[in-house]
Every structure is written in C-alpha cells, then in structure tokens.
Amino acid sequence: MKTIGIDARLYSQTGVGTYLRNFLHFLAKKTYTDITFLIYLLEGEKTSFENPAFKKIFVPYKWHSLTEQTGFYARLIADKPDLMHFTYFSYPVLYTRPFIATVHDLTPIQFKTGKASTRNPIWYGIKHAAFKYVLKSQVMNSKRIITPTQTVKKQLLEYFPSLSTDKVWAIYEGVDNELATIPENKDLARKYTKPYFLYVGNFYQHKNVETLIKAFKDIPEPFELILSGPNDFFADKMEALINEHNLEKRVFMHHSKGRGDVKYFYAHAEALIHPSLSEGFGLPLVEAMAADLPIIASDIPVFRELLPSDNLLFNPSSSADIAATVQKHLKQPKKPLYKAILARYSFETMTEKTLELYYSALSL
Secondary structure: HHHHEOOOOOOOOHHHHHHHHHHHHHHHHOOOOOOOEEEEEEOOOOOOOOOOOOOEEHHHOOOOOOHHHHHHHHOOOOOOOOOOOOOOOOOOOOOOOOEEEEOOOOOOHOOOHHHHHHHHHHHHHHHHHHHHHHHHHHHHHHHHEOOHHHHHHHHHHOOOOOOOOOHEEEEOOOOOOOHOOOOOOHHHHHHOOOOEEEEEEEOOOHOOOHHHHHHHHHOOOOOOEEOOOOOOOOHHHHHHHHHHOOOOOEEEOOOOOOHHHHHHHHHHOOEEEEOOOOOOOHHHHHHHHOOOEEEEEEEEEEEOOOHHOOOOEEEOOOHHHHHHHHHHHHOOOOOOHHHHHHOOOOHHHHHHHHHHHHHHHHHH
C-alpha cells in the first residue's frame, strides 16, 4: 500500500482552488486498493468529496508563510508519504522526499503581480526574489512537473534550460463541474437589462482590465460591460478608473456571490472578452466555450493554443485594437466551432492522466 499526499490548502480559492475542487471531485469517484491519499487542507475547510481511501488532514499552515516552511514541513516528514503532490509553487523548500509539482503559469516571473503588489516596493522585491527561489527549487527537485498547457511547458523549458522535456507533462484542465449542476441566478435579469459584454476573473495587473475599460469608451451604446470578479484592492482600482473615464453608467463591477451568477452571465452575454497579457490556461475561456458564448481574446500564445484558429484575437496592449475587434464582432457576429475542440478540455481526463503520472513517479 502506497501513500500519496496532495496539497489542497488552496481548496476554497479561485483559480488553483477550481483546479483542486475538480481534481478531488473526480479522484474521489474511483476505487483504490493500493493507494491511501493524504489530503492536506486548511483548518476549518469544508469539502464536498469523500472516499474510503482519502484521509483528510487539517493543518494551520498557510501558503507563503513561515509556518509552511517549518510546521508544514515537519508534518510531511512525520507522515512520510511515498509521493507528495504540491499543487501550487509555494511549498516547504527543505522537503526532499519524492514529490511532483503543478506549475500553473510563469506569470509571477513575467509580471510583478498579485496581492503582494500592494506592499512596499522593497518588501515586494524580496517576496518576488523568494518566489523565484522557491519555484526553481520545486522545479529542479520534483520527480515530474504538470503544466496546464503546452505553452507553459515551453516557457518552463526556456526559463530552465537544464530541465528535461520528459520531466514535464502538459495536461489540459477543463470546465468546472459545478457549472453543470447549479442553476443560473436569473434574478440578474432584472439588474442587467441591456446587452452586455463580459469579463470573468480577478483584476491583477497582468489581467489587463484597465486597457479593456479604456477600450470600452469606443464601443457603441446600448452595449454595457460587466466585470465579474472578487471585491479587493485591485477591484477598487478598476472602480476608480471607470469613474475617471465617466463610464459608471456602462461598465459595472459585479462581485459574484456564487457560481450561479457567472453561469447566468455566460448564458446571456454578447461575448466574453479576455484581455490578459499572460495566462497559464484560461478557465473562463473553456467555460464560455461550454456555454457556446463567443470569445474575443488577447493574441497571446496560450490563447492561440486553446482557441480555434478562426477566433477573434486582438493586440492586448492596444485599447484601439480591442475596440476595433469588438466592433468587428458586432458587424459580423460569428460563433467559432467550439464544440469541435471542447472535448480536449476535461477535468475528468486531467484526473486520469494525473493518476497515470502518480504511478509513473512512484516507479522511479
């Protein structure tokens, strides 16, 4: 009997949290006779998965913390999993037992972004250097690495030239299974009565929402723009920019209370607009594809990999090009054939391939 540890401390978060919730949902559907899974969660976490082979271990050690490097490290050494899966770049750097790692993207290297950017620049510089050190340690010491796209795999191999291509497995993610089971929040129909374009995500620098807001000045009425994301420091900056450009009657911040909100938006929007400068995957894109919603997106490598070749793409650095591409969509509305490629993107298939990777890594 082998034991595999899974770092699920970000279970309730967006992004990595969506990845974890779907992975554990499908992992729990299987029967295991040769593996016990140690699922590490933050104290007080509420979960929706159960399996006799799962042992939930609740710990107080948050990511990016000193206690992660001390307390979490000590707990893992005591538990002695045969294989550990770190699902985020933040991990105890002294850990030397066999592990694999998921590297979701290299955005923090390419852009100084994230919540740390609200800090003093000197302190943030220290945090950024620490990130690069932790990532290098994780990449070099892991048995295998998972990336969500070939684009991130390529970036990783370029950034770490000594890394073997056979060590990195590109495994696509998919559509959040929760969207298939929850109802739309139809109450939103009373709040948003005009046709609208949609953005879904957070408001960090690399998401480039500022350029999208500026571009919307040149989009004709009656179209509105809904920015669906968390209510935080970065959202406040977007709110200020909306007011600065006198767009408060046409551009709206929506801080969703649940997935029913975004399911409604996907079902009724004119199109999803995704202006990111950098992504590892792009969960809103595959969710929009599943809803048969047209997508207007940045012309960046990862989106060229994920989207059909005839999809509308724009230069994300140019608000004028964003506006012109949206105008092109309005003049000649077109739905690319998303169903032809949607089968590539599946959390269930991702789980199957990750299990294959576990067995492969255990045999090394």
